[in-house]
Amino acid sequence: MQGLLVSIATLAVSLFSATGAAQCDRETLVAATDSLIAAQTAGKLDSLGALDGVGYLEQFKTADITKGILATPLKLDFNRSLHDTVQCATYTEMVAATGSHPYVIGTQMHLTPDGKITNLSSLVTDTGDWLFNATGTLYWASRENWDVIPxxxxxxxxxxxxxxxxxxxxxxxxxxxxxxxxxxxxxxxxxxxxxxxxxxxxxxxxxxxxxxxxxxxxxxxxxxxxxxxxxxxxxxxxxxxxxxxxxxxxxxxxxxxx
The missing domain is CATH 3.10.450.50 (Nuclear Transport Factor 2; Chain: A,)
Structure with missing residues (x-):
């Protein structure tokens, strides 16, 4: 199942990239990442809309989204999202450094043009993962300039x-x-x-x-x-x-x- 989901996502990337044209409105994707951040903050999936049939991976393995990291409320100290209108895709980096259990999370989502999530994949790091230090991540990430480019x-x-x-x-x-x-x-x-x-x-x-x-x-x-x-x-x-x-x-x- 994991390989099938990744293959589908990769195929979608290839097809969308071949056209080079926007498939989604940026506003739709921004709304999706806002909903993701709200869901992670609250530890509730409601803001993400209907999730029936949505492929969910955690650490690149098929998982139950209702039991994954999104079901855990987190105080997010930093987040930044990428919005890919060609592929109807997003990426969100989330840093929870000051809560009881620090995490750094990276989440890719793919959506339909009308904003329905088709698959969601999260990498969740905490103590024991490579050079993990959420406080250090927060410190440096918040000081970098990733502003919109003219x-x-x-x-x-x-x-x-x-x-x-x-x-x-x-x-x-x-x-x-x-x-x-x-x-x-x-x-x-x-x-x-x-x-x-x-x-x-x-x-x-x-x-x-x-x-x-x-x-x-x-x-x-x-x-x-x-x-x-x-x-x-x-x-x-x-x-x-x-x-x-x-x-x-x-x-x-x-x-x-x-």
């Missing part, structure tokens, strides 16, 4: 995705040229490769011989961003990128270890 300065979807793919490819092929920005900072769990200075770099601590496969993208040209759900070797992972003028400016990672 329309005449935006990169195309292809450029944004290509930057993410180059980053993912270099983990297994060091000959790949990655469009590193300067400065560039990577937020990995709660650890940060920079300190907010002009000399911050992302091209540090990259392992060798690791395949990042089965990539599922959500792209938002208005903020130059793409989130990619990835099988990081054998573990579930999200890499989110901010791209400015074709160069990677910020990277956020969420990696589930167990």
């Amino acid at each position: 329309e005449d300065q935006r990169d195309s979807r292809d450029v944004i995705q290509a930057a993410a793919d180059a980053y993912a490819d270099i983990f297994d092929d060091k000959s790949v040229t990655v469009p590193w920005g300067s400065p560039c900072a990577r937020l990995e769990g709660g650890a940060y490769t920079g300190n907010g200075s002009p000399s911050d770099r992302c091209d540090v601590g990259i392992p060798n011989g690791v395949k990042l496969v089965n990539r599922r993208y959500v792209i938002d040209e208005t903020i130059g961003a793409v989130d990619v759900f990835i099988d990081f070797a054998t573990v579930p992972d999200s890499h989110e990128f901010r791209v400015e003028k074709g160069k990677i400016r910020f990277v956020h990672t969420i990696t589930v270890m167990g």
Whole structure:
């Protein structure tokens, strides 16, 4: 079942990307992510609408949405969403750092043009996951600038995705040229490769011989961003990128270890 749901989502991505035209209104997608945040805050699914037949994955495994993280009320200290009008898809990063149980969550949703959720997939990280530190995540994420980019300065979807793919490819092929920005900072769990200075770099601590496969993208040209759900070797992972003028400016990672 898990493989079937992922295959359907991947097929939908391919079909929508081939047209290059908007399939959903941005307002519809913004309403959907607002509803997701409301549901997570309250620990109630009501705001998400009818969920019959909705495919739900948690940690890339089929799960019961009524018993998943959305059924747990959380005090969210930070959230940011990507809205992909071409694929009718969204990505939302949520940080709960000051509650009784800290979490950092990344959620991709796919919807019909009229706003009905067709599938929802969440990566939920807490203590024990890769470099987990919700306080650190909140500190650095809230200081970065992911503002809307003026329309005449935006990169195309292809450029944004290509930057993410180059980053993912270099983990297994060091000959790949990655469009590193300067400065560039990577937020990995709660650890940060920079300190907010002009000399911050992302091209540090990259392992060798690791395949990042089965990539599922959500792209938002208005903020130059793409989130990619990835099988990081054998573990579930999200890499989110901010791209400015074709160069990677910020990277956020969420990696589930167990």
